[in-house]
Amino acid sequence: MKLFGLLFLLVFSRLALSAQSVTNVKFRQDGSRIEVTYDLQNDLPMEIAVFCSTDGGRSFGEALKSVAGDVGKGVSPGSGKRIIWDTLKERDMLYSGQVVFKVIGTVDQVVEMILVEGGSFMMGCTSEQNGCQDDEKPVHRVTLSSYLIGKTETTVAQFKQFVDATNYHTDADKEGFSTVLTGSTWEKRNGANWKCDASGTPRQPSEYNHPVIHVSWNDATAYCNWLSRKTGKTYRLPTEAQWEYAARGGNKSRGTQFSGSNNLDEVAWNSSNSGNTTHPVGQKKPNELGICDMTGNVWEWCNDWYDEKYYLVRPSNNPQGAGSGSIHVLRGGSWYHGASHCRVANRDNITLREYLSNYFGFRPVLSF
Numbered sequence: 001m002k003l004f005g006l007l008f009l010l011v012f013s014r015l016a017l018s019a020q021s022v023t024n025v026k027f028r029q030d031g032s033r034i035e036v037t038y039d040l041q042n043d044l045p046m047e048i049a050v051f052c053s054t055d056g057g058r059s060f061g062e063a064l065k066s067v068a069g070d071v072g073k074g075v076s077p078g079s080g081k082r083i084i085w086d087t088l089k090e091r092d093m094l095y096s097g098q099v100v101f102k103v104i105g106t107v108d109q110v111v112e113m114i115l116v117e118g119g120s121f122m123m124g125c126t127s128e129q130n131g132c133q134d135d136e137k138p139v140h141r142v143t144l145s146s147y148l149i150g151k152t153e154t155t156v157a158q159f160k161q162f163v164d165a166t167n168y169h170t171d172a173d174k175e176g177f178s179t180v181l182t183g184s185t186w187e188k189r190n191g192a193n194w195k196c197d198a199s200g201t202p203r204q205p206s207e208y209n210h211p212v213i214h215v216s217w218n219d220a221t222a223y224c225n226w227l228s229r230k231t232g233k234t235y236r237l238p239t240e241a242q243w244e245y246a247a248r249g250g251n252k253s254r255g256t257q258f259s260g261s262n263n264l265d266e267v268a269w270n271s272s273n274s275g276n277t278t279h280p281v282g283q284k285k286p287n288e289l290g291i292c293d294m295t296g297n298v299w300e301w302c303n304d305w306y307d308e309k310y311y312l313v314r315p316s317n318n319p320q321g322a323g324s325g326s327i328h329v330l331r332g333g334s335w336y337h338g339a340s341h342c343r344v345a346n347r348d349n350i351t352l353r354e355y356l357s358n359y360f361g362f363r364p365v366l367s368f
Contacts, residue, residue: 024079036083040075047073050085111158111227113148113366114291116242119251120144123244124345130257131340135308135347142241143317149238149246150363152281152292153211153300154223156203159194162223170194171216171356178214178356181276181336194219198277198335198358209280211298211361217328220301220362227364237303238365240347241319243331247295247344249288257343259294259332260287264339268296274335278359294332295342298361302329306349334359 304321333342
Protein backbone atom coordinates (compact mmCIF):
# COMPACT_ATOMS: atom_id res chain seq x y z
CA MET A 1 0.00 0.00 0.00
CA LYS A 2 1.33 3.43 -0.88
CA LEU A 3 0.46 6.90 0.26
CA PHE A 4 -0.11 9.51 -2.39
CA GLY A 5 0.23 13.23 -2.06
CA LEU A 6 1.17 13.22 1.61
CA LEU A 7 1.41 16.71 3.06
CA PHE A 8 2.76 17.37 6.53
CA LEU A 9 1.34 20.42 8.27
CA LEU A 10 1.97 21.94 11.67
CA VAL A 11 -1.16 23.11 13.43
CA PHE A 12 -0.83 24.89 16.77
CA SER A 13 -3.20 25.27 19.64
CA ARG A 14 -4.65 28.31 21.33
CA LEU A 15 -1.44 28.94 23.26
CA ALA A 16 0.15 30.74 20.30
CA LEU A 17 3.39 28.80 20.49
CA SER A 18 6.04 29.44 17.86
CA ALA A 19 5.85 27.36 14.70
CA GLN A 20 9.52 26.69 15.22
CA SER A 21 8.72 24.35 18.11
CA VAL A 22 8.48 21.38 15.73
CA THR A 23 11.24 21.27 13.14
CA ASN A 24 13.03 18.91 10.78
CA VAL A 25 9.92 16.81 10.09
CA LYS A 26 10.65 13.80 7.84
CA PHE A 27 8.84 10.63 6.93
CA ARG A 28 9.78 7.30 5.43
CA GLN A 29 7.45 4.54 4.22
CA ASP A 30 8.19 0.83 4.56
CA GLY A 31 5.25 -1.19 3.29
CA SER A 32 2.28 -0.41 5.50
CA ARG A 33 4.40 1.37 8.09
CA ILE A 34 5.24 5.04 8.04
CA GLU A 35 8.04 6.35 10.21
CA VAL A 36 7.97 10.05 11.08
CA THR A 37 10.88 11.83 12.74
CA TYR A 38 10.97 15.37 14.06
CA ASP A 39 12.73 17.67 16.51
CA LEU A 40 10.82 19.31 19.35
CA GLN A 41 12.42 22.61 20.33
CA ASN A 42 10.47 23.89 23.28
CA ASP A 43 11.05 24.47 26.99
CA LEU A 44 8.01 22.45 28.01
CA PRO A 45 6.68 19.02 27.08
CA MET A 46 4.00 19.11 24.40
CA GLU A 47 1.10 16.99 23.26
CA ILE A 48 1.56 15.49 19.79
CA ALA A 49 -1.41 14.09 17.85
CA VAL A 50 -1.59 12.81 14.25
CA PHE A 51 -4.69 13.47 12.16
CA CYS A 52 -5.58 12.36 8.65
CA SER A 53 -7.67 14.31 6.17
CA THR A 54 -9.32 12.66 3.15
CA ASP A 55 -10.81 15.80 1.60
CA GLY A 56 -7.79 17.93 0.92
CA GLY A 57 -7.43 19.26 4.44
CA ARG A 58 -10.91 20.74 4.77
CA SER A 59 -11.82 18.44 7.66
CA PHE A 60 -10.17 15.94 9.95
CA GLY A 61 -11.50 13.09 12.01
CA GLU A 62 -10.34 11.93 15.39
CA ALA A 63 -6.65 11.56 16.15
CA LEU A 64 -5.16 8.35 14.76
CA LYS A 65 -4.98 5.64 17.38
CA SER A 66 -2.59 3.38 15.48
CA VAL A 67 0.46 5.55 16.16
CA ALA A 68 3.20 4.81 18.62
CA GLY A 69 6.39 6.43 19.86
CA ASP A 70 6.84 10.11 20.69
CA VAL A 71 3.16 10.94 20.51
CA GLY A 72 0.44 11.80 23.02
CA LYS A 73 0.74 13.93 26.13
CA GLY A 74 3.96 14.95 27.80
CA VAL A 75 6.41 14.52 24.89
CA SER A 76 9.66 15.98 26.14
CA PRO A 77 11.71 18.44 24.07
CA GLY A 78 14.61 17.03 22.10
CA SER A 79 15.91 15.92 18.72
CA GLY A 80 15.20 12.75 16.78
CA LYS A 81 11.65 12.20 18.01
CA ARG A 82 10.05 9.22 16.28
CA ILE A 83 6.48 8.16 15.49
CA ILE A 84 5.43 4.92 13.81
CA TRP A 85 2.08 4.76 11.99
CA ASP A 86 0.83 1.29 11.05
CA THR A 87 -1.67 2.08 8.28
CA LEU A 88 -3.05 -1.47 8.18
CA LYS A 89 -4.71 -0.87 11.54
CA GLU A 90 -6.93 1.78 10.00
CA ARG A 91 -8.31 0.06 6.91
CA ASP A 92 -11.37 2.27 6.81
CA MET A 93 -9.31 5.36 6.02
CA LEU A 94 -8.35 6.56 2.58
CA TYR A 95 -4.64 7.14 2.46
CA SER A 96 -4.62 9.62 -0.37
CA GLY A 97 -5.29 12.44 2.03
CA GLN A 98 -3.12 14.52 4.27
CA VAL A 99 -1.30 13.60 7.44
CA VAL A 100 -1.36 16.48 9.88
CA PHE A 101 0.74 16.89 12.96
CA LYS A 102 -1.20 18.84 15.54
CA VAL A 103 0.92 20.25 18.35
CA ILE A 104 -1.41 20.95 21.24
CA GLY A 105 -0.18 23.59 23.69
CA THR A 106 1.41 22.06 26.71
CA VAL A 107 1.34 24.68 29.42
CA ASP A 108 -2.39 24.43 30.00
CA GLN A 109 -1.97 20.66 29.94
CA VAL A 110 1.08 20.42 32.15
CA VAL A 111 -0.36 23.05 34.51
CA GLU A 112 -3.98 21.95 34.55
CA MET A 113 -6.22 24.89 35.31
CA ILE A 114 -9.76 24.95 36.75
CA LEU A 115 -12.27 27.66 35.89
CA VAL A 116 -13.55 29.66 38.85
CA GLU A 117 -16.60 31.55 37.65
CA GLY A 118 -16.90 35.05 39.01
CA GLY A 119 -19.27 35.90 41.83
CA SER A 120 -19.60 37.28 45.33
CA PHE A 121 -18.84 35.59 48.63
CA MET A 122 -18.45 36.40 52.30
CA MET A 123 -14.74 36.47 53.09
CA GLY A 124 -13.33 35.90 56.56
CA CYS A 125 -14.88 34.42 59.68
CA THR A 126 -16.79 35.33 62.84
CA SER A 127 -15.92 34.89 66.51
CA GLU A 128 -18.46 32.10 66.75
CA GLN A 129 -16.45 29.95 64.34
CA ASN A 130 -13.79 27.69 65.88
CA GLY A 131 -10.27 29.05 65.59
CA CYS A 132 -11.22 32.43 64.09
CA GLN A 133 -8.38 34.94 64.48
CA ASP A 134 -8.57 38.71 64.76
CA ASP A 135 -6.94 39.25 61.36
CA GLU A 136 -9.68 37.17 59.71
CA LYS A 137 -12.41 39.58 60.86
CA PRO A 138 -14.81 41.05 60.03
CA VAL A 139 -16.67 38.96 57.50
CA HIS A 140 -17.09 41.14 54.41
CA ARG A 141 -18.53 40.73 50.93
CA VAL A 142 -16.07 40.43 48.05
CA THR A 143 -16.92 40.23 44.34
CA LEU A 144 -14.49 38.64 41.90
CA SER A 145 -14.29 38.30 38.13
CA SER A 146 -13.79 34.84 36.61
CA TYR A 147 -10.30 33.33 36.58
CA LEU A 148 -8.46 30.02 36.26
CA ILE A 149 -6.49 28.44 39.08
CA GLY A 150 -4.15 25.45 39.20
CA LYS A 151 -5.98 22.20 39.85
CA THR A 152 -3.12 21.14 42.11
CA GLU A 153 -0.19 22.72 43.82
CA THR A 154 2.83 23.21 41.53
CA THR A 155 4.85 20.01 41.52
CA VAL A 156 8.57 19.40 41.65
CA ALA A 157 8.41 18.20 38.02
CA GLN A 158 6.72 21.42 36.87
CA PHE A 159 9.18 23.59 38.77
CA LYS A 160 12.08 21.59 37.34
CA GLN A 161 10.97 22.50 33.81
CA PHE A 162 11.29 26.16 34.77
CA VAL A 163 14.70 25.73 36.38
CA ASP A 164 16.05 23.68 33.47
CA ALA A 165 14.83 26.24 30.93
CA THR A 166 16.15 29.34 32.73
CA ASN A 167 18.98 28.13 34.99
CA TYR A 168 17.10 29.87 37.79
CA HIS A 169 18.57 29.85 41.29
CA THR A 170 16.06 29.88 44.12
CA ASP A 171 16.46 31.82 47.34
CA ALA A 172 17.34 28.55 49.08
CA ASP A 173 20.07 27.98 46.47
CA LYS A 174 21.43 31.48 47.13
CA GLU A 175 21.19 31.25 50.91
CA GLY A 176 22.54 27.71 50.96
CA PHE A 177 19.85 26.28 53.25
CA SER A 178 16.19 25.80 54.02
CA THR A 179 14.36 24.95 57.22
CA VAL A 180 13.39 21.35 58.01
CA LEU A 181 11.81 19.49 60.90
CA THR A 182 14.16 17.16 62.75
CA GLY A 183 12.28 15.21 65.35
CA SER A 184 10.45 17.89 67.31
CA THR A 185 12.75 20.79 66.44
CA TRP A 186 13.22 23.02 63.41
CA GLU A 187 16.69 23.60 62.04
CA LYS A 188 18.43 25.07 59.02
CA ARG A 189 19.56 22.30 56.70
CA ASN A 190 22.48 23.23 54.48
CA GLY A 191 21.92 22.29 50.85
CA ALA A 192 18.15 21.86 51.21
CA ASN A 193 16.38 23.34 48.19
CA TRP A 194 13.49 22.75 45.76
CA LYS A 195 14.90 19.33 44.79
CA CYS A 196 14.53 18.08 48.36
CA ASP A 197 11.80 16.51 50.46
CA ALA A 198 10.54 17.70 53.84
CA SER A 199 13.62 16.30 55.61
CA GLY A 200 16.00 18.09 53.23
CA THR A 201 16.95 14.88 51.41
CA PRO A 202 17.16 15.05 47.59
CA ARG A 203 14.05 13.49 46.04
CA GLN A 204 14.05 10.58 43.62
CA PRO A 205 12.34 11.29 40.27
CA SER A 206 9.45 9.08 41.40
CA GLU A 207 8.61 11.80 43.94
CA TYR A 208 8.50 14.66 41.46
CA ASN A 209 4.70 14.52 41.65
CA HIS A 210 4.89 16.01 45.16
CA PRO A 211 4.35 19.75 45.58
CA VAL A 212 7.56 21.72 45.27
CA ILE A 213 8.70 23.07 48.65
CA HIS A 214 11.62 25.11 50.00
CA VAL A 215 10.50 27.92 47.66
CA SER A 216 10.00 31.58 48.55
CA TRP A 217 7.44 34.09 47.30
CA ASN A 218 10.18 35.36 44.97
CA ASP A 219 10.67 31.87 43.52
CA ALA A 220 6.94 31.28 43.04
CA THR A 221 6.56 34.65 41.32
CA ALA A 222 9.52 33.94 39.04
CA TYR A 223 7.89 30.66 37.96
CA CYS A 224 4.62 32.44 37.14
CA ASN A 225 6.49 35.11 35.18
CA TRP A 226 8.18 32.40 33.14
CA LEU A 227 4.85 30.80 32.30
CA SER A 228 3.63 34.22 31.19
CA ARG A 229 6.60 34.76 28.87
CA LYS A 230 6.17 31.32 27.33
CA THR A 231 2.45 31.61 26.66
CA GLY A 232 1.79 35.29 26.14
CA LYS A 233 -0.79 35.07 28.93
CA THR A 234 -0.66 36.51 32.43
CA TYR A 235 0.07 33.91 35.09
CA ARG A 236 0.68 35.02 38.67
CA LEU A 237 0.04 33.99 42.23
CA PRO A 238 -3.60 34.24 43.36
CA THR A 239 -4.76 37.22 45.33
CA GLU A 240 -5.81 36.31 48.84
CA ALA A 241 -9.45 36.81 47.86
CA GLN A 242 -9.08 34.59 44.78
CA TRP A 243 -7.46 31.91 46.88
CA GLU A 244 -10.21 31.90 49.52
CA TYR A 245 -13.05 32.00 46.96
CA ALA A 246 -11.58 29.04 45.07
CA ALA A 247 -10.94 27.14 48.32
CA ARG A 248 -14.55 27.68 49.38
CA GLY A 249 -15.76 26.21 46.08
CA GLY A 250 -16.65 29.44 44.29
CA ASN A 251 -20.31 29.78 43.36
CA LYS A 252 -20.79 26.06 44.05
CA SER A 253 -19.69 26.36 47.68
CA ARG A 254 -21.36 24.15 50.26
CA GLY A 255 -20.02 26.31 53.09
CA THR A 256 -17.62 23.75 54.54
CA GLN A 257 -14.92 24.53 57.09
CA PHE A 258 -12.17 23.08 54.91
CA SER A 259 -11.86 23.11 51.14
CA GLY A 260 -14.53 20.65 50.04
CA SER A 261 -15.45 19.03 53.35
CA ASN A 262 -15.97 19.39 57.08
CA ASN A 263 -13.87 16.24 57.46
CA LEU A 264 -10.24 17.38 57.38
CA ASP A 265 -8.71 13.98 56.61
CA GLU A 266 -11.02 13.56 53.61
CA VAL A 267 -9.53 16.53 51.75
CA ALA A 268 -6.15 17.23 53.32
CA TRP A 269 -2.77 15.86 54.26
CA ASN A 270 -2.39 17.30 57.76
CA SER A 271 -0.72 16.67 61.10
CA SER A 272 -2.90 13.65 61.85
CA ASN A 273 -2.31 11.66 58.65
CA SER A 274 0.73 12.95 56.75
CA GLY A 275 3.56 11.22 58.57
CA ASN A 276 5.33 14.61 58.73
CA THR A 277 5.93 14.90 55.00
CA THR A 278 4.36 16.00 51.73
CA HIS A 279 2.35 13.67 49.52
CA PRO A 280 1.74 13.50 45.75
CA VAL A 281 -0.73 16.12 44.60
CA GLY A 282 -4.31 15.21 43.82
CA GLN A 283 -4.65 12.18 46.09
CA LYS A 284 -7.28 13.68 48.37
CA LYS A 285 -10.90 14.44 47.50
CA PRO A 286 -11.24 17.62 45.40
CA ASN A 287 -13.54 20.45 46.41
CA GLU A 288 -16.77 21.52 44.71
CA LEU A 289 -14.88 22.93 41.71
CA GLY A 290 -12.55 19.96 41.29
CA ILE A 291 -9.56 21.71 42.88
CA CYS A 292 -7.27 19.54 44.99
CA ASP A 293 -5.16 20.18 48.10
CA MET A 294 -6.34 23.73 48.78
CA THR A 295 -6.41 22.47 52.36
CA GLY A 296 -3.23 20.89 53.72
CA ASN A 297 -0.15 19.36 52.06
CA VAL A 298 1.68 22.72 51.77
CA TRP A 299 0.99 26.34 52.60
CA GLU A 300 0.44 28.33 49.41
CA TRP A 301 1.89 31.74 48.65
CA CYS A 302 -0.58 34.47 47.67
CA ASN A 303 0.29 37.54 45.66
CA ASP A 304 -0.81 40.01 48.36
CA TRP A 305 1.32 41.92 50.77
CA TYR A 306 0.07 41.19 54.28
CA ASP A 307 -1.53 44.20 55.95
CA GLU A 308 -4.02 43.64 58.75
CA LYS A 309 -5.53 47.11 58.46
CA TYR A 310 -5.93 46.83 54.68
CA TYR A 311 -7.91 43.62 55.18
CA LEU A 312 -10.53 45.68 57.01
CA VAL A 313 -10.87 48.43 54.37
CA ARG A 314 -10.03 46.58 51.14
CA PRO A 315 -12.10 47.31 48.03
CA SER A 316 -15.05 44.97 47.61
CA ASN A 317 -14.44 44.34 43.88
CA ASN A 318 -11.37 42.29 42.86
CA PRO A 319 -9.16 43.37 45.81
CA GLN A 320 -5.45 43.13 45.04
CA GLY A 321 -3.95 43.48 48.51
CA ALA A 322 -1.94 46.31 50.01
CA GLY A 323 0.27 48.34 47.69
CA SER A 324 3.47 47.62 49.60
CA GLY A 325 4.84 45.83 52.63
CA SER A 326 7.51 43.47 53.89
CA ILE A 327 5.58 40.23 54.39
CA HIS A 328 3.32 38.14 52.15
CA VAL A 329 0.23 36.05 52.78
CA LEU A 330 0.16 32.25 52.98
CA ARG A 331 -3.01 30.18 52.91
CA GLY A 332 -4.26 26.63 53.37
CA GLY A 333 -2.24 24.98 56.11
CA SER A 334 0.14 22.08 55.49
CA TRP A 335 1.14 18.51 56.27
CA TYR A 336 2.41 19.77 59.65
CA HIS A 337 -0.73 21.63 60.75
CA GLY A 338 -4.09 20.72 62.26
CA ALA A 339 -7.66 21.84 61.79
CA SER A 340 -7.32 25.40 63.08
CA HIS A 341 -4.63 26.31 60.55
CA CYS A 342 -6.32 24.43 57.69
CA ARG A 343 -9.60 26.37 57.76
CA VAL A 344 -10.42 28.14 54.47
CA ALA A 345 -10.50 31.51 56.29
CA ASN A 346 -7.18 31.08 58.09
CA ARG A 347 -4.40 33.52 57.21
CA ASP A 348 -0.66 33.26 57.78
CA ASN A 349 2.21 35.47 56.71
CA ILE A 350 5.99 35.51 56.50
CA THR A 351 8.76 37.69 55.12
CA LEU A 352 10.01 36.97 51.62
CA ARG A 353 13.26 35.25 52.51
CA GLU A 354 13.41 35.16 56.28
CA TYR A 355 11.91 31.72 56.61
CA LEU A 356 12.51 29.27 53.79
CA SER A 357 10.59 26.17 54.76
CA ASN A 358 9.70 22.60 53.91
CA TYR A 359 5.97 23.34 53.90
CA PHE A 360 5.73 26.38 51.62
CA GLY A 361 4.49 25.88 48.06
CA PHE A 362 2.15 27.56 45.58
CA ARG A 363 -0.21 27.30 42.61
CA PRO A 364 -0.72 29.82 39.78
CA VAL A 365 -3.79 31.67 38.56
CA LEU A 366 -4.62 32.90 35.07
CA SER A 367 -6.93 35.90 34.71
CA PHE A 368 -8.98 36.63 31.63
